[in-house]
Every structure is written in structure tokens, then in C-alpha cells.
Amino acid sequence: MLLADTAVPAWSWNLIADFQQMWSFPFMVNAFRAGAVTAVVSAVVGWFVVLRRQTFAAHTVSAVAFPGAAGAVLLGVSAVYGYFALCVAAALVIAALRGSGDHEESALTGTVQAFLLAAGFLFIALYKGLLEGPQTILFGTFLGITSTQVTVLTGVGIGVLAVLALIGRQLLFASIDPQVAAGRGVPVRALSVAFLVLLGAATAEASQITGTLLVFALMVIPAATAQNLTARPILSLALAVLLALAATWLGLTAAYYSPYPLGFFVTSFAFAGYVTARGMHALHTIRGRIRPSLPAKEVTA
Amino acid sequence: MNPIAKVREAVAHSGHTVPAPRTEDHDTAAEAGSGPVVALHDAAVRVGGRTLWSGVDLRIGPGEFTAVLGPNGVGKSTMIKVLLGALPAAGGEVRVLGARPGQANGRIGYLPQRRSFDASMRVRGTDVVRLGLDGDRWGVPLPLPTARRRAVRERVAEVVELVGASGYAHRPIGQCSGGEQQRLLIAQALVRRPELLLLDEPLDSLDLPNQSAVAALIGRICHQEGVAVVMVAHDVNPILHHLDRVVYLAEGGAATGTPQEVITSRTLTRLYGTPVEVLRASDGRLVVVGQPEAPAVHTDRHGIPGGVRAAG
Numbered sequence: 001m002l003l004a005d006t007a008v009p010a011w012s013w014n015l016i017a018d019f020q021q022m023w024s025f026p027f028m029v030n031a032f033r034a035g036a037v038t039a040v041v042s043a044v045v046g047w048f049v050v051l052r053r054q055t056f057a058a059h060t061v062s063a064v065a066f067p068g069a070a071g072a073v074l075l076g077v078s079a080v081y082g083y084f085a086l087c088v089a090a091a092l093v094i095a096a097l098r099g100s101g102d103h104e105e106s107a108l109t110g111t112v113q114a115f116l117l118a119a120g121f122l123f124i125a126l127y128k129g130l131l132e133g134p135q136t137i138l139f140g141t142f143l144g145i146t147s148t149q150v151t152v153l154t155g156v157g158i159g160v161l162a163v164l165a166l167i168g169r170q171l172l173f174a175s176i177d178p179q180v181a182a183g184r185g186v187p188v189r190a191l192s193v194a195f196l197v198l199l200g201a202a203t204a205e206a207s208q209i210t211g212t213l214l215v216f217a218l219m220v221i222p223a224a225t226a227q228n229l230t231a232r233p234i235l236s237l238a239l240a241v242l243l244a245l246a247a248t249w250l251g252l253t254a255a256y257y258s259p260y261p262l263g264f265f266v267t268s269f270a271f272a273g274y275v276t277a278r279g280m281h282a283l284h285t286i287r288g289r290i291r292p293s294l295p296a297k298e299v300t301a
Numbered sequence: 302m303n304p305i306a307k308v309r310e311a312v313a314h315s316g317h318t319v320p321a322p323r324t325e326d327h328d329t330a331a332e333a334g335s336g337p338v339v340a341l342h343d344a345a346v347r348v349g350g351r352t353l354w355s356g357v358d359l360r361i362g363p364g365e366f367t368a369v370l371g372p373n374g375v376g377k378s379t380m381i382k383v384l385l386g387a388l389p390a391a392g393g394e395v396r397v398l399g400a401r402p403g404q405a406n407g408r409i410g411y412l413p414q415r416r417s418f419d420a421s422m423r424v425r426g427t428d429v430v431r432l433g434l435d436g437d438r439w440g441v442p443l444p445l446p447t448a449r450r451r452a453v454r455e456r457v458a459e460v461v462e463l464v465g466a467s468g469y470a471h472r473p474i475g476q477c478s479g480g481e482q483q484r485l486l487i488a489q490a491l492v493r494r495p496e497l498l499l500l501d502e503p504l505d506s507l508d509l510p511n512q513s514a515v516a517a518l519i520g521r522i523c524h525q526e527g528v529a530v531v532m533v534a535h536d537v538n539p540i541l542h543h544l545d546r547v548v549y550l551a552e553g554g555a556a557t558g559t560p561q562e563v564i565t566s567r568t569l570t571r572l573y574g575t576p577v578e579v580l581r582a583s584d585g586r587l588v589v590v591g592q593p594e595a596p597a598v599h600t601d602r603h604g605i606p607g608g609v610r611a612a613g
């Protein structure tokens with residue numbers, strides 16, 4: 001599995017030579033393309049996930065990606081379709097289970113999640129010919145990303161972003177202030193279902209890069225980092241995209257030159273960004289406290 | 302605790318004198334104007350097969366300040382939902398801004414009950430206010446320097462200034478205090494220049510100085526900007542001297558009129574069918590003694606124990 005079995009290419013610190021060497025392989029070019037598309041889509045959807053506190057839903061959906069991919073391979077279909085079919089189906093099930101209430105049925109989804117992970121393992125065991133074993137599905141790989149896969153990822157990604165561009169402002173309103181939004185005629189409930197479907201599609205994309213266990217690396221960490229750095233919606237959205245792109249491409253480069261799985265590197269880089277942002281935020285707060293604070297300007301009458 | 306001690310405790314909260322409630326000087330203007338902002342005729346409402354209140358008659362003119370009072374679970378928030386068209390009236394007639402409820406919500410500012418943003422909400426106060434202006438539009442706002450964008454910014458800044466929130470509107474709203482958040486939310490409700498403000502317990506969870514400051518702000522908006530206000534309140538005292546009209550809800554019925562007419566021992570005793578006494582403290586604050594508790598079935602989380610409390 002991975003390049004460890006053959007030979008790990010050596011990093012030379014000659015960046016141009018390194019990238020030329022890396023991009024001389026078509027699968028690496030595909031990986032960078034797929035990574036870019038996925039990073040943008042996951043960061044934008046993930047920004048709303050963080051705002052709406054739906055990380056548990058994202059986690060549930062990503063758990064479903066594992067049996068989805070394994071099952072598709074077992075059936076002889078491309079794993080890409082397995083990811084999308086099961087992630088979107090899972091999102092719809094979550095939407096249906098929630099019914100009219102806003103709470104998530106955590107015990108039920110937890111139970112189903114555990115069962116599906118077991119099913120995924122079973123599929124892999126049944127499919128004896130699968131070379132990589134569960135690790136590539138769980139922790140991601142850049143090997144074997146085909147041009148077709150890049151096309152599918154791009155097509156779905158454009159669709160997701162187009163829908164978000166259409167409903168973005170209403171979704172923001174419904175996420176921050178559902179009662180007032182409903183009073184203004186915003187279809188809060190329909191938006192919530194639509195967003196779960198987008199979440200399913202984005203999770204399916206992220207799973208193919210970071211692996212199903214580490215989707216938070218692209219879905220949650222960049223958005224959380226960006227929201228820590230700024231409270232301006234447009235700016236933090238743009239920042240989340242940049243952070244996700246950086247983590248993905250750095251991760252791809254690191255994974256190419258080392259024997260460890262891609263998801264590990266993407267997660268590590270994203271996490272390093274998060275820790276840095278928290279550190280900067282804390283430093284800023286401390287400095288603000290030390291500086292003599294101005295008298296409160298609030299008018300009380 | 303005995304009732305007298307509780308009365309003393311309730312009265313002890315007052316730190317300011319209260320002039321006599323306003324008289325009905327708006328009625329003539331309302332009749333002469335474009336008709337009532339809110340008109341209920343023999344209205345009734347049912348939730349879960351239970352009639353909360355019925356036989357409510359109410360006319361609110363432009364620029365009038367009306368309080369909706371009554372024990373927890375009596376259906377005050379439900380009345381706001383009926384005015385928004387979120388819930389149909391079970392009987393009678395309800396007209397809001399000359400149309401059926403829900404038809405004119407774009408001209409209504411709404412502030413729901415008990416809303417606060419926790420510290421992790423990393424969105425600025427101005428963003429929340431702005432959503433009140435154009436949050437129901439399709440698409441995403443592009444950061445381009447258009448005339449529309451400038452107009453939006455100016456309007457948001459203007460309304461933030463009006464509620465006195467300019468000092469903290471750029472901060473993440475989760476990091477603002479309860480009183481600051483409440484002002485920003487009032488700005489959000491006002492940003493579209495509504496003709497009617499529906500406020501559900503906006504003074505809830507504020508400390509006393511903030512209660513009277515926000516009450517004064519709402520009174521000023523109502524009488525200076527000519528916005529009709531319907532405000533659900535737990536305690537009538539902070540708003541007493543701004544009020545034109547009160548609606549006192551009870552299980553089954555309701556009493557409407559000026560505060561002097563309604564908040565009296567005689568009217569409330571008749572409304573609740575049990576002896577209720579309204580005491581006036583030396584500083585003008587009203588204390589209602591013996592008002593019955595909420596109907597048996599209620600899931601309201603913030604019930605106040607005991608049978609004695611300030612009016613509302």
C-alpha cells in the first residue's frame with residue numbers, strides 16, 4: 001500500500017524541481033485538482049456547518065461514507081458513486097428523523113453509525129481483491145484519483161456552490177436567527193433540509209481526500225479557524241477557503257514525499273493553523289486587557 | 302414567605318419614580334389616520350385542542366404602545382404568533398396593518414422571546430442587524446462598492462445609532478452583554494422602518510437599569526417615530542409610564558383598555574374570578590396580589606413560583 005512499498009521520492013528543497021517531479025505523474029496532477037475542488041467546497045459548506053453547529057451531522061454522514069465506498073467497490077461500481085449515494089442518503093435520513101424538532105436523534109444516529117462502520121468492514125473483508133484495505137478509505141489517499149473522479153468532484157462541487165450562492169443569504173439568516181427569519185417568510189425548514197443535502201455532497205467530496213475518518217480536517221477546522229480570526233462573514237468565508245486549500249496542497253506534497261496517508265497530513269496542517277489562530281486570538285485578548293481600557297461608551301438612558 | 306413580605310420584595314426593586322400612565326391622547330389620531338394597525342374582534346385561539354383565550358377585542362392605532370400582560374403560559378407569546386400569522390385564530394376576526402395576519406410581515410418588526418447568542422457566535426452585531434434588512438433576499442451580497450451597498454450600510458449605521466449601540470455593534474454579538482444584544486436585536490427589528498413592532502418579553506433577563514433604559518428606548522421609538530408597539534411583558538412597571546393600552550390575558554378571557562382601567566382590583570378580580578388586589582406603592586409602582594397561577598398544563602420553562610408578583 002501507498003508509496004512506502006515501492007520507494008519514497010526524496011524532497012530536495014529545490015521547490016521547482018520537486019514540483020516538476022511530483023507533477024510529472026498524471027495521478028498527482030489529478031490529486032491536486034481534486035484536492036483544490038474539494039477544499040473549496042468543504043470549506044464553504046463547513047463554514048455553515050460550524051455556524052449552525054451541525055458537526056455531529058457531518059460526522060454521521062462521513063461515517064456512512066465508509067460502507068458506501070466499500071460497498072461500491074464490492075459491487076464493482078466506482079467508489080466515487082458509493083460516497084455520494086450513501087452520504088446524500090444519510091443526510092436525507094437525518095433530515096427525516098429530525099422531523100419538526102430541531103434536536104438531533106443522537107442515540108439513534110449513533111447506533112446506526114456503529115452498525116454502518118461494521119458493515120463497511122464486512123464489505124472490505126468480503127471483497128478479497130481490494131489492495132489497500134480499509135486504511136485508504138478511512139485515512140485518505142492520493143493514489144489512483146482518476147480524471148473521471150476529478151470531473152465528478154468538479155461537477156458536484158459546482159452544483160453545491162451554485163445552490164449555496166442562491167440560498168446563501170437566507171441560509172445565513174435562518175442559521176443565525178431562525179425565528180425572525182421565519183417571521184420574514186424565509187423557508188427555514190426547507191433550507192435546513194437543502195443544507196443537509198449539500199452537507200452530504202460536500203462530505204462525500206472531503207471523504208475522498210482526507211478519508212472518511214478525517215473529513216473534519218476540511219469541513220470543520222478551516223471554518224473554525226477562520227471564524228476565530230474574524231467575525232466578518234464574507235472575510236471569514238474567504239479565509240476558510242484559503243486555509244482549506246493550503247492544508248490540502250501542503251498535505252498532498254507532504255504525503256507524496258513520505259509514507260504516511262494523506263488525511264494525516266491535511267489534518268495536521270489544518271490543526272496547526274487552528275492552534276496558531278487560537279494562540280493569536282488569546283494574545284490579542286491579553287494585549288487588549290493590558291492596554292488601559294477606555295470607559296464604556298454605552299448610553300444607558 | 303408570606304404575601305406581604307413578597308410584596309415588599311417586589312416593590313423593593315424599584316429605584317425610580319413613575320409618573321402617571323399616559324392617557325388616551327392617541328385615539329383621535331388613530332381614528333383620523335389610516336385605520337388601526339391591529340384590530341382584533343372577538344378573537345380566540347386554540348393550541349393542542351385547548352382554548353387559551355377568547356373574546357379579545359383590541360384596536361391599536363399608529364404610534365400606540367400596548368402591553369400584553371398575564372401569567373406564564375396564558376398565551377401571550379401565542380398572541381404575537383397569531384399577529385404574525387404563524388398560528389391561525391380559532392375564532393373572531395384578526396386584521397394586522399389592514400390585511401390578514403402574515404400578509405404584511407414585511408412591515409412588522411419582530412423580536413422573539415428569550416433570544417441570546419452565546420459566546421461562540423462569531424458574527425458581528427451589524428451583520429445581525431443587516432439580516433433584518435435584506436436577510437430574506439435570494440443570492441449572496443457581493444462586496445462591490447454599489448449604491449445599494451452604501452444605502453444598506455447607512456441604514457444599518459443609522460438604526461444602530463438610534464438604539465445607542467454604535468459602541469459595540471462591530472463586536473461579535475456573542476461577546477456582547479444581554480442588554481447590548483437586546484438593543485442590537487431591537488435595531489434589527491427596526492431596520493426596515495416597520496409600522497408595527499412585536500416584542501416578546503424584551504426586558505426579560507435584563508438588570509433593572511437596563512430594563513428602564515430599553516423600555517425608555519422603546520417608548521421613544523414608539524412615540525417619536527410613530528411605530529405601533531405590542532410588547533409582551535412580565536412586569537408592567539418598567540413600561541408603565543410609556544403605555545397607552547394594556548391587554549390582560551386570563552384563562553378563557555381578556556381585559557383591554559388603558560392601564561388605569563385594567564390594572565385595578567375590580568377588573569382583575571372579575572377577569573380571574575378570584576380576589577385579586579392591585580396595590581400602588583408610594584413611588585407609583587403597581588403590585589398585583591393574588592393573581593392565579595398559569596393553567597395546569599404548561600411547559601413554559603421560566604415559571605415564577607408563588608402567587609404574588611408585580612403586575613404582569
Ligand SMILES: Nc1ncnc2c1ncn2[C@@H]1O[C@H](COP(=O)(O)OP(=O)(O)O)[C@@H](O)[C@H]1O
Pocket residue numbers: 348349353371372373374375376377378379380598599600601
Ligand atoms: N405548538 C403548541 N402545541 C401545544 N401547546 C402549545 C404550543 N405552543 C404553546 N403551547 C401552550 O400554550 C400555552 C401558552 O403558551 P405561550 O403563548 O408561550 O404562553 P406565554 O407566552 O403567555 O407564557 C402554554 O401552556 C404552552 O404550553
Ligand SMILES: [Mg+2]
Pocket residue numbers: 377378379414501
Ligand atoms: Mg411567552
